[in-house]
Amino acid sequence: MSSGHQTLWLALIIGNSRWHWGAFEGDRWLGSWHTTHLSEAQVQTLQRHHFAPATWPQIDPLVAPPPALINGAATWPDSPELWMASVVETPVAWLADYPALHRVTLAEVPLHNTYATLGVDRALALVGAGDRWGWPVLVIDCGTALTFTAGVDQRLIGGAILPGLRSQLRALHAHTDQLPALDLDLNQWPQRWATDTAGAIASGILHTQLAGIRDFIAAWRADWPSGTVVLTGGDGVAIYQAITKQTPGLDQWINLDPDLGFWGLRACQQQGLKSLKPL
Structure with a gap:
């Protein structure tokens, strides 16, 4: 360089x-x-x-x-x-x-059919995924929140949001009297039928999150058979490894890319958007 x-x-x-x-x-x-x-x-x-x-x-x-x-x-x-x-x-x-x-705010992201409260991070990840992996594309961001964001031809189709793994663990501890706070170790995926409280919490949250992700992927493939799926976010690697291990062949439909938001910012920078001026 x-x-x-x-x-x-x-x-x-x-x-x-x-x-x-x-x-x-x-x-x-x-x-x-x-x-x-x-x-x-x-x-x-x-x-x-x-x-x-x-x-x-x-x-x-x-x-x-x-x-x-x-x-x-x-x-x-x-x-x-x-x-x-x-x-x-x-x-x-x-x-x-x-x-x-x-x-870069939502207005400057080259994505159509957005709504006012769509997070700019979700918009950038979707544009980045489309730019890097092609459209149609479903982005699954495994971070503080677990988000599903789908688009085709630089147009938002829609999506869904729920608490991410660690957010669910914190919420369960904060809103109950006797359930413990857990440190999440995604290198050791818990057994489904746990025999202690901590294991039961980990099993419930982790396995149901995997089930939810599989359900969204199945719905996406039914609607857009030629579309791709990209996982990103801080827990993306662990989720990818677990879900592809549980579901043989699913790795053919899922890509792992931790840098989608940066590809989205690059798309904005390359456009040289006239509305963006140094502050």
């Missing part, structure tokens, strides 16, 4: 649980990294140093941009473009003074 190349730009998707960062050189993907929710002071530090790779250890020693970005970053460009979408409002103001910021 030519580190001073003017086409280097950054992508940021601020979610409910984490901040997701990505880097591109033009349309070439350099990689992603993730942080917990940052403070205003941390954001200001990053801005002062133009988000340069050497700055990230000051924020969190365990967080570093991908090697493709670091290895070519001897001379970092001044104020690389930052294309950002957020489902959380407070951090948006912290970035408002960055001179090369492009904030």
Whole structure:
């Protein structure tokens, strides 16, 4: 990578649980990294140093941009473009003074037939999936919320939302007197017929979530036999491994892609939308 190349730009998707960062050189993907929710002071530090790779250890020693970005970053460009979408409002103001910021809202995502309260993260993931995997496409985002978002020819068909795995576990603990809080280990999928309370909670939540996902996939395949399915989100890998193990042959219908939102931001950036101006 030519580190001073003017086409280097950054992508940021601020979610409910984490901040997701990505880097591109033009349309070439350099990689992603993730942080917990940052403070205003941390954001200001990053801005002062133009988000340069050497700055990230000051924020969190365990967080570093991908090697493709670091290895070519001897001379970092001044104020690389930052294309950002957020489902959380407070951090948006912290970035408002960055001179090369492009904030992407639902109105700027190249997706038709949307509705006012559709999350920009869902819209970006759908557009990214269509761009990367082709239309028609069903996106299953396994994160804080489990969402199903379907589209054809850059047009939203519709979808569904329910609590994600960890959200269900937290809710069950918070709203009952004696059910324990559980740490979720998706590397050890629980047996269906549990003989203790913790195991029963894990079995109920995990197996019924898999059943729900299979049901939506079956409905999608019935309506759109030529359509594809893409899993994404923080629990996407574990869900993909579990559901394809339980249902032989399903892996032929499901793709795993953790970076759909970034492909959606890339689609916006490539369009050079006239309505988007640096804030």
